[in-house]
Amino acid sequence: MRGRIELVVWTVVSLIILYLSWRTVRPLVTPLFFGVLLAYIAYPLHMRLRRRFSAHESALILTAIMIGLGTILLVFFTLLSIKLVNRFYMNVKDVLAWLSSLQFSGTLQTFFGQVQSQIVPKLTDYVSSFTFSVPKYLLQLIVFLFAFYYALVYGEKLREFILSLVPENQAPFIVEILNRTDKTLDALVRAWLLLNVAKGFLMTIGYIIFGVGDVYTAIIAGFLTFLFSFVPLLEGWMLWVAGAIYLYMKGSLLGAIGIAVYGAVLVSPLPDYTVRPMLVAKDAELDETLVFIGMLGGTWAFGLKGLLLGPVILSIALVLLKEWKKRTSDRGAAG
Template sequence: MELEAAVWIAISLIILYLVWKTVSPILSPIIIAITIVYIVYPVHERWSKRLGNRGSAFLLTAILTVLTFLFIIGFALWMNDIKHSITTYLNAFFQWLLSFELPQSTYDLLQKLLEDLGKRIDAYVLGYTYSIPKLTLQAVVMLFVFYGVLVNAKGIKNEVYSLLPGENRELAIKLVNSATSALHNLLRGWLTFSVIKGISLALAFYFFGLANAGGAIAAGILTVLLELLPFIGGWIMWLAGAVYLFESGMVGRAILIALYGVVFVSPGPDLVVKPRLGIERKVGVNALISLLGIFGGLVAFGLVGIIIGPVALSLMETLLEEWKRTKITRTNAG
């Protein structure tokens, strides 16, 4: 009996290893596809009432297909410009931070972070600039997964809950709910809202003549990242642009971009739109956990780490709370 169990364990491990080797090269597009499904699912539910489940999924997939291949074309045309612009913006931002009276440990940390970010950006660009076919293949995988998950979303959800263990089912449900809550706050809250802000800032930089297409996209990307930081946001980007225009003698443009930034980037949307959508900016320990999850995940897993990191820390937080609750219960019972 023990021999039979050992054989089945060995077979299971071999199967898991083969599955992992098969899936790992395309894991990023799979995670991205599931992420986009989660973001657009409320739209899918509304459209399904008129177009049916498959019709709505097909239309959303068609829209995503157009956007994806426009992204690939833009990636091929502007990636080097984007890289140089991001490096320039980051250098300027960190030099500004380092101009303050900072403790030596903080100064060293910022210097190290700047070096690591530069190396990582170069690695991403070199990894994809010369492998557009690979990027296209990943895009195709993402689109197929997106359609499949969107069509079968309800079935997948039921299947996940059916696989939860009978023992400790309550804890398993708490973990699922914790992951769902983290995804909701991250994707439908911060990420969607910040991407809209980034697009608004990129359009402003381009049409006000602050940067070419690549530089404007880079400014938009940094706006999204700056929205992660407590007490800091996209206002830094439009303020820097306004100061540059003002010092260049273009006072009218400087005033216009400042007004545009206040209304469409920050703080206007934070004061008017966020409260209506129920999006709250995290502060204190929650903000620190979010930052650790996002930046730690980014370093460990690449871009998809922005999603994996916060969810992993959220699950750990749930486990710790359950452990404390169990310990208190046992202490009281004793």
């Protein structure tokens, strides 16, 4: 009786601690996830550096490189964002001024006047809210860098630690799950990077072919397509839509239709639902439908990180189903 009470007490205490631990970690799940993910991507380079440096020194070098690249991208996007926001504001202001100059009824004229008088305070409030969020973003950045660094340093020991937590007779099964996870994640990252590079290159070519700005503009569009393709919902379609609108406003209807068809078929969204699942399915030895459902459902359920988590989770579920079927068959044969 006393043993049962102790078991119940320890179970309740453990559940409470696990719940509080989850509440503590939950706000930082996203930077932790992407820190570990980028460490996974950089791990082959880390292993090469390990031939000349210690694990801590190699991880520190890669973290410094990550900080340098992040700083360059931050400055680039800050300057680009300021330019785009300023242009957007001027365009909105011009449109509202044009609407106010038209001869509408008194009610509509009053409505447009109110919108025009409120647009500046609304934009100011948005900028202020973003400014107050900067400390939060900095905290997430610090967590991301720590996760990246320590995932590189202790990556080898993590696998050993996981195996040490399971009974010895279950170790082969856990190893199979870890291998399947590694294989699926490797296929996802490889397909993600290769496809996004191809999409950026094709967008650059498309901007040049259809005359959307000069070569510099085309290169910037290709680079932004590569970056935006890592973010679900944004993807590369934003750039060909912007190009189509630009050509249409210049009076080139055929050019606008051309780049729209070109972008939809070769950049986004068609390749995201055809080429990407095919690449992942081939490398991970999975069914294309399973990969497609995992990507779509994972993104819906977990946001950006679900693009990778979804297929990995379904891949592990497949391993579990196979193991369950095997054990059920073994019990049937033994009986």
